[in-house]
Amino acid sequence: MNPQRLPYGYLAAVALLLVAPTLVYPVLLMKIMCFAVFACAFNLLLGYTGLLSFGHAAFLGSAAYLTGHALKVWELPTLAGLVIGTLGAGALGWVVGTLAIRRQGIYFAMSTLALAQLMFFIFLQSEFTGGEDGLQSVPRGSLFGISLSSDTTLYYLVLAVSVSAFWLIHRSIHSPFGQILKAIRENEARAISLGYDVNKYKLLAFVLSAAVSGLAGALKTLVFTFATLSDAHWHTSGEVVLMTLLGGVGTVFGPVVGAAVIVTLQNELADKVGSMVTVIMGFIFAACVMAFRRGLVGEIIALYKRMIGEKVQ
Amino acid sequence: MIEIFGVPLPSLMGQLTLGLVNGSFYAVLSLGLAVIFGMLHIINFCHGACYMLGALFTWMAMEYFGLGYWWALLLVPLSVAAIGIVLERLLLQRLYKLDYLYALLLTFGIALMIEGGFRYLFGATGKPYSIPDELTGALDLGFMFLPKYRAWVIGASLTVCLFTWYMIEKTRLGAYLRAATENPKLTQAFGINVPVMVMLTYGFGVGLAGLAGVLAAPTTQVSPLMGSNMIILVFAVVVIGGMGSILGSVITGLGLGVVEGLTKVFYPEASAVIVFVIMAIVLWLRPAGLFGKGA
Numbered sequence: 001m002n003p004q005r006l007p008y009g010y011l012a013a014v015a016l017l018l019v020a021p022t023l024v025y026p027v028l029l030m031k032i033m034c035f036a037v038f039a040c041a042f043n044l045l046l047g048y049t050g051l052l053s054f055g056h057a058a059f060l061g062s063a064a065y066l067t068g069h070a071l072k073v074w075e076l077p078t079l080a081g082l083v084i085g086t087l088g089a090g091a092l093g094w095v096v097g098t099l100a101i102r103r104q105g106i107y108f109a110m111s112t113l114a115l116a117q118l119m120f121f122i123f124l125q126s127e128f129t130g131g132e133d134g135l136q137s138v139p140r141g142s143l144f145g146i147s148l149s150s151d152t153t154l155y156y157l158v159l160a161v162s163v164s165a166f167w168l169i170h171r172s173i174h175s176p177f178g179q180i181l182k183a184i185r186e187n188e189a190r191a192i193s194l195g196y197d198v199n200k201y202k203l204l205a206f207v208l209s210a211a212v213s214g215l216a217g218a219l220k221t222l223v224f225t226f227a228t229l230s231d232a233h234w235h236t237s238g239e240v241v242l243m244t245l246l247g248g249v250g251t252v253f254g255p256v257v258g259a260a261v262i263v264t265l266q267n268e269l270a271d272k273v274g275s276m277v278t279v280i281m282g283f284i285f286a287a288c289v290m291a292f293r294r295g296l297v298g299e300i301i302a303l304y305k306r307m308i309g310e311k312v313q
Numbered sequence: 314m315i316e317i318f319g320v321p322l323p324s325l326m327g328q329l330t331l332g333l334v335n336g337s338f339y340a341v342l343s344l345g346l347a348v349i350f351g352m353l354h355i356i357n358f359c360h361g362a363c364y365m366l367g368a369l370f371t372w373m374a375m376e377y378f379g380l381g382y383w384w385a386l387l388l389v390p391l392s393v394a395a396i397g398i399v400l401e402r403l404l405l406q407r408l409y410k411l412d413y414l415y416a417l418l419l420t421f422g423i424a425l426m427i428e429g430g431f432r433y434l435f436g437a438t439g440k441p442y443s444i445p446d447e448l449t450g451a452l453d454l455g456f457m458f459l460p461k462y463r464a465w466v467i468g469a470s471l472t473v474c475l476f477t478w479y480m481i482e483k484t485r486l487g488a489y490l491r492a493a494t495e496n497p498k499l500t501q502a503f504g505i506n507v508p509v510m511v512m513l514t515y516g517f518g519v520g521l522a523g524l525a526g527v528l529a530a531p532t533t534q535v536s537p538l539m540g541s542n543m544i545i546l547v548f549a550v551v552v553i554g555g556m557g558s559i560l561g562s563v564i565t566g567l568g569l570g571v572v573e574g575l576t577k578v579f580y581p582e583a584s585a586v587i588v589f590v591i592m593a594i595v596l597w598l599r600p601a602g603l604f605g606k607g608a
Binding site for chain 1: 350356404407408411413414415417418419421422423424425426427428429430432433437541545546548549551552582585586589590592593596597600602
């Protein structure tokens with residue numbers, strides 16, 4: 001897309017999002033936005049830092065539980081609940097990140113997966129989370145005196161928060177910090193030799209990614225008014241990888257598109273095919289890896305570049 | 314009755330042998346992962362699914378064809394290996410030149426397909442598989458009764474690990490394999506068919522997972538979901554032990570099985586997480602892993 005026309009594109013997208021709840025079921029839209037935020041946060045690591053975390057569900061799940069607990073048991077205001085969830089996931093991200101970045105490559109992926117499984121078992125056994133039952137009927141509360149019990153009202157809150165989160169990720173990617181992350185992704189040894197404390201930057205990216213994932217989880221609790229173990233299950237970690245891969249790893253909009261496609265697909269298929277959904281997800285995974293590794297958005301960008309005569313790698 | 318830290322000796326020994334049984338599975342599975350990683354430089358996420366296939370095929374052989382345990386022990390690892398070889402030829406071999414993460418994601422997708430497919434066909438509930446007649450009963454060791462099947466699993470797994478070690482370290486085929494790992498181009502220039510070796514290595518690795526599945530069938534409920542929990546645990550085992558050495562894989566696997574078994578005796582609440590906790594501690598204190606050679 002022509003950079004000068006980009007603001008119009010953004011304006012059109014925002015206008016569409018503002019009227020969307022009159023056209024589509026708002027809960028579905030909110031679910032898509034939660035997962036879009038989650039996938040964008042994940043993409044910050046995989047796409048821009050080159051770190052494959054296979055345990056991001058731990059951050060989504062822990063924030064979902066923290067926010068649920070803060071609103072239901074501690075009866076805190078909605079905003080405080082969101083902040084607690086986000087900060088809690090960020091803190092967990094600091095612990096997991098500190099441990100996992102001590103290993104590189106394949107071991108990093110396996111470590112994050114195993115540490116997320118550790119968190120899953122802790123959630124399963126602790127009273128804080130309600131174990132197998134999860135936290136049910138979490139109150140949505142109100143914001144600035146406006147009750148959030150209506151789906152449409154909540155939609156605009158979720159929209160505002162999601163757009164802010166997207167902007168935050170977008171800014172991080174295009175800041176000097178983001179450039180250093182890309183340098184680490186492209187050539188870690190060179191980044192070290194240039195004097196960058198690579199592990200510090202990796203950890204910072206990890207914590208940021210975990211915190212924004214947590215924000216997604218906190219929003220998800222508000223939307224569905226419950227938090228369950230499935231948020232922290234490794235399946236969810238796999239889903240966010242799939243969303244990012246399908247949309248396009250390392251593209252700004254890819255994870256959003258991927259999240260929209262996967263969530264809609266799951267929504268459509270869940271009642272019809274039961275556990276075949278897993279097979280379909282697995283198939284999309286394999287198809288993405290084998291046939292189009294750039295993802296949907298990545299392929300469109302490549303097509304556009306080819307049309308205007310630029311070279312594509 | 315003799316007690317150790319307030320736990321009766323027979324129940325302690327019972328958990329200890331059970332821990333060794335689980336440790337044998339960890340050892341065989343992490344050995345398969347290490348063999349595949351050494352040659353293909355990929356991490357095989359569908360290893361757990363292959364383990365599950367091994368157990369489920371064993372159950373199916375009995376249920377649909379009336380083939381007993383010993384036939385399964387021979388045929389099931391071969392058929393799982395055959396499936397692995399087909400996957401390698403059709404899909405995996407196209408990814409060797411790319412970043413490691415694509416092979417990881419592909420095998421993850423395959424694992425989802427296998428698990429979801431069999432869950433669709435058979436449901437998530439576990440199916441019982443009885444211990445073969447020859448191995449029922451227990452051996453009286455004086456201080457404890459050792460169920461014969463547990464002794465068999467531990468013995469068979471150790472034999473398989475030893476066999477693999479011998480094959481790779483002491484035979485001509487193993488020497489080719491090590492040469493191909495070190496420098497595939499040069500090895501090929503000497504007239505050794507490296508792609509075929511890669512294919513057979515992958516087949517052998519997943520065949521080991523299938524064998525672990527056969528051994529596991531009578532010890533647990535056979536279910537399509539048994540693979541995914543196992544593979545995450547085995548990943549933790551691999552992070553702890555590293556994939557550099559065969560002996561390291563075996564010792565780490567067995568050791569963690571024993572530690573897990575003892576945790577079940579002394580602090581059962583932590584038995585599900587103990588391996589992951591140990592992994593976190595190892596990452597903290599010795600990031601290269603117990604037997605690792607760096608990153």
